[in-house]
Amino acid sequence: MSTKQDRYLRKVRKEIEPMFETSLTVVGHIVNDLQRRKVGNQELIKFRVASNSRRRTGDGSWEPGNSLFITVNCWGKLVTGVGAALGKGAPVIAVGHVYTSEYEDRDGNRRSSLEMRATSVGPDLSRTIVRIEKPGYAGPDAQPPAAVEGTGDEPAVDGDSAESSDGAEEPTPLSLSA
Numbered sequence: 001m002s003t004k005q006d007r008y009l010r011k012v013r014k015e016i017e018p019m020f021e022t023s024l025t026v027v028g029h030i031v032n033d034l035q036r037r038k039v040g041n042q043e044l045i046k047f048r049v050a051s052n053s054r055r056r057t058g059d060g061s062w063e064p065g066n067s068l069f070i071t072v073n074c075w076g077k078l079v080t081g082v083g084a085a086l087g088k089g090a091p092v093i094a095v096g097h098v099y100t101s102e103y104e105d106r107d108g109n110r111r112s113s114l115e116m117r118a119t120s121v122g123p124d125l126s127r128t129i130v131r132i133e134k135p136g137y138a139g140p141d142a143q144p145p146a147a148v149e150g151t152g153d154e155p156a157v158d159g160d161s162a163e164s165s166d167g168a169e170e171p172t173p174l175s176l177s178a
Contacts, residue, residue: 030047032047074118
């Protein structure tokens, strides 16, 4: 292993075992391509998130407010999900523990950046539509499992319902908007 990798692994181990952790939830957009690499025997996906606020002015228009840029580091099982589902421009919600990463740039200047070791990352469903691909999850249009005879879970037979079906409307799904 190179010296650079050794330093990085020491830094990561130090981040894993802190006594006090600062948790943060960031809502924003991924602003760069995901960077996937191997560190030791573990995989890492790293990307930057921009969270921008806006505020309403006196005339009712919107103006930009403050911005937060943070580097999000994903380890373990997050690597697979984030790598398969997210990319540059995606609206995301990232939850994790934040810390300041200090380093020297190419010119020898001391620098620092805000970073997050993510515990959860996902698409912001208020700003995008996604399809979940998980074994056992069939989605909102899935049919209920077939009833087993004698369990009391049998489907109703025509005429069993207490309500009359004459002129009754089918229930419609709710449409929610933000």
